Amino acid sequence: MRFLQTFQLYDFLDTLVSLLTAFVLGTLIGAERQYRQHSAGLRTNVLVAVGASAFVDLANRLNGAEGSVRVIAYVVSGIGFLGAGAIMKEGMNVRGLNTAATLWASAAVGCCAGADMVAQAVLLTLFVLGGNTLLRPLVNAINRIPIDEQSSEASYDVLVTADTGSVASVRELLLEKLEAASYPVRDVDVVYRSGDHAEIAATLVSESIQADELDAVVASLEGQPGVRHATWNVRALE
Structure with missing residues (x-):
């Protein structure tokens, strides 16, 4: 069996760490989205992060850093199509832009995990969570400011x-x-x-x-x- 010939415990454990990191961090991002009842919630963000991590890790195993860079480029464009499905236009209003951006960020977290950049993946997750939670009061405060039709864009x-x-x-x-x-x-x-x-x-x-x-x-x-x-x-x- 070729599996027994090619199996290396160190590489397997390294992949496990990458996927587990993507799973945990994707769960953190997705849990916040699920709590706020967004269309792309817990499972979607986890699958995006884990999928991106798996593709990058696989490319790294087969073709090293050069292969990872190529796959990351495809992940960035591919997630764009996935995010487009979350964007909806209702009359003059557009919904889902924040959800699409969060999916894009979850993919970036997965790419970092797949490239064995665990610390960077954790840091990026903190920034994503901060953007979706800590900035919310500021957004609400700005939205309550009356618009000056003569001077505002x-x-x-x-x-x-x-x-x-x-x-x-x-x-x-x-x-x-x-x-x-x-x-x-x-x-x-x-x-x-x-x-x-x-x-x-x-x-x-x-x-x-x-x-x-x-x-x-x-x-x-x-x-x-x-x-x-x-x-x-x-x-x-x-």
Whole structure:
């Protein structure tokens, strides 16, 4: 049996340490995600960390450090596809970016463990946990600060709810009203909410916005044929 010929206890124990390190550290990261009820929780982060560690360790056994570097490059790009599956767009909101970034970091922890850099893997885990926990109060505090529309970097959206059969005409009317108010549009997104109505969202290009002017545009849209509701909002740019 070739297994008996190639088996080396030292290499086996070294691999065991790498996988066990990735498992424990991935558990720490995943437990925090699971506690906060994120889509990628305990098992996902553990499997990402252990999988990355296994691939890097295998490459190191077969082709040394050069093989590990190649595999790490593929792990980085491969985890990008996995993280993309965790990102969801709901209307004008995007969810899952933090989850995708955490999966990426879990893969980095696994790569460190697979490359026998246990201390670095532990250090990276501490930074990941710190980013997801210690920074949360700061994020909440910043989010509670009122946005100064005149000075902040923000994105402005004009939202119109229209009948499904009137989407095209309402969209053209919205663009005409904004152009007349000297507010060019960067993008227009149409989201069909149900069989009888849709939401038209126009994202503006202008950086200097006058609230009363947008109020006037919205008011002029109210009552137009096919328009159910019109409003506008402001979002801080990420």
